[in-house]
Amino acid sequence: MAVTVRSQTVRRCVTKAAYGLGMYKIIAFSALAALCAAGCNKKKDEGGGSTAAMTKEDKGSAAKPPESSGPVTINGSGSSFQKQFQDLAIEGFSKANKDVKVNYGAGGSGKGRQDFSDMVTDYGCTDGLFKEADAAKAKGGQFLYFPILLGAITVSYNVDGIDKLQLSAPTIAKIFQREIKKWNDKEIAADNPGVKLPATDIVVAHRSDGSGTTEQFTLYLNTATPDVWKLKSGATVEWPADTQAGNGNGGVAQILKSTKGAIGYVDLPDAQAAGLKFATVKNQAGKFIEPSSESASAAGDGIEVKDDLTYVSVNAKGEAAYPITAPTWCVAYAKQTDKAKGTAIKAYFKYMLTDAQAQIKGINFAPLPRSLDDKAVAQLDKIQVP
């Protein structure tokens, strides 16, 4: 017994680099990881830079007086939705601030929240909000949400003979619940007057892994058409059995590309990278809107922002708003304990909210609307640095 399991765990450690950061969760979780914890941790540092590197950093700053002129490392983790943006922002920020090193590990929003809450990282990025009970458990006390960008989630499809497709929320809900099974169903036809639809079977593709994209997509259906949508909203929901699942946006895109008659939800950059066709989706104003950086920005103009800068961005008001627009935030503790680090975090967040916003369109996400961006920049003052 022990032999089998241990050898596998060791193998997981050894091959972890190939698994990617997501797999680290499983190792950490796999209880036998205790057996090789030291080995894993060492690997982790080389890869993403985290626990041990931070501890070293802490020791370093504790040993010498806090002059904060030396090199500083700040570590963040979380949302894979933000991965591309974080890479861009870190690159730009490091050019201007040579003595600050920023590391970001895109292991998923849930991991980002957990790491931040346990103070394994200095900042976290997440597509979903902390539950109230979890927020209270955060080791660093009160923290602040900073909105970063908005992104469209496409309803992509692969059907010969349909080049333009219009869908309304109830139709999407029925397709993903397997109540509509043919492409020439009369409800799809009702959304697409004058279009000749083929009698192909519909294949539904969704995420196999827990995901913020699934959460926002199902939140949209749950908000826009609560009477029809029965699966509720969450990072994983109870998809019908006769559906296909792929790992990550890329996995779903791959199913869509290789399966005739398939439909699935994929974020805009991945859908474009895979060359998928995607539907225009009917918004609250009754207009069919194409997902794009602009239409996601338009959705941002129509959202109601709460005092803590959290909001729901799906099913937004506005004539030009794309309705399946997902939000994402980064979080930082309000009371920073280390001067050098606190200053660096503040500077990096400021960079993300100002200079980096201009680059967001280039990666097919939507920058924050002006008013929201201003509020986020103003909130930076609430981060207290000793």
Place this chain on the structure above:
Amino acid sequence: MQLSELRGHKQYADRAFRGLAIAAAGLVLLVLGMIAIRMTLRAWPALGLEFFTSIRWSAPDGRFGALPFIWGTLYTAAIAVMLAVPISLGVALFITQVAPPWLKTPLVYLLDLLAVVPSVVFGLWGVLVLSQHFGLSRSFLTAGVILAVMIIPIITSLAREVIETTPASEKEAALALGATRWEMITASVLPHSKGGITGAVMLGLGRAMGETIAAALVIGSALGQITVNPLAPGNSMPAVIANEWGEADEPHKAALIALAVVLFIITIIVNLIATAIVQRSMKRGRGA
């Protein structure tokens, strides 16, 4: 004088080694025990009757029935073993009984190489080649085939070593009585190595049940169904844990840990059965 000094040394070393060995053995038990206790405690809220009887797995509703995943784990492992055992035995017998010496060494080397390929490589191969070009899609069968490929080297190399221990006298006796090579294998090699081969198969089975990433990539991640159709998408316990842990919240997390506990128990049972079979056949062998 010199002798007693030597003996004194020896006794000291003996005692130190004894202590070390006991400590090492104790540590294994301690770790196993701690894992079992800690995980069971963490999983406790989810470990109800529903967990073992329901086929509904819905995180938003907080309903967690693991039956389809338990089924999927056992079913894919069974497919894998059924595919792997004939091939492994064939290869092991070929290497030990048939292959000329110049072919034997590279074959053994290649098999060992196959055993160290990371499972994610097999998984990706399954996604990109098996599921797309062989029309298997993502299904129990695809997962079973991938798992079979992964456990073939394990079963083969263990079976080969067991078969190698067949006394030459027994084989020669069979041949001397006029047996063909096949009759020699069935009459003396296989009966001699039955226990060891069973143990090898069980170890392969354990590996197949616990395999995570390759299964997660190709099994299809379907929820809420138990079916014997090998071409239907399914799910297995390790695959569910791998896929859903990252974004899981509290009741969901407990349910995933409960899956791990169940998997832990099942692998322990499989390994205990393997040990029992091996021991019994060894006893019988000695008696005969």
